[in-house]
Amino acid sequence: MVDAFVGKFVVEKRENFDGFMKGIGVPEEYVEKARNAEVKTEISKNGDVITVTRIRPIKTTTNSFSFGKESEVENIKGEKMKVVVNYEGGKIVSRGDNYEVTQEMDGGRLKEVITLKGHTMTRYSKRQ
Structure with missing residues (x-):
């Protein structure tokens, strides 16, 4: 059930971070700064609306959506896009x-597989 995702998480590890960031066109100086940055994720639910907030040292983004409906979200590069x-x-x-972003609970951790423009990164976050 989606309630298992509700909570606060902090990134523990990333797989293919550099390749992903460079592949989607993030400048090298930002990749250097972001590589070891603490990223926190807060997931909340209010009725049928799920809200995902990413707290990064440089910028915080908040995306809200309802299942099965088109929503506008901001991706890791700061671009707005339509998703279902x-x-x-x-x-x-x-x-x-x-x-495409797939989020799942994996052994008590939040596992996120992010694919943008054919480049993929996997991020694992532990509960705070």
Whole structure:
């Protein structure tokens, strides 16, 4: 159930961070700064609306959505895009043009697989 995702998380590790960031066109100086930055994620639920807030040292973003409805979200690069979010097999899946994020609970940790413009990064976060 989606209630398992509600809470506060902090990133523990990332797989393919550099390749992903460079692949989507993030300048090298930002990749250097962001590589070891503490990223916090807060997920909340109010009725049928899910809100995901990313707290980064440089910028905080908040995206809200309801399952099955088109929503506008801001991606990791700061670009606005249209996505449809669904709950599939215990995972929250956001899909848009050249964009997909899958979030799942994996051993008490939040696992996120982010694909943008054909480049993929996996991020693991522990509960705070």
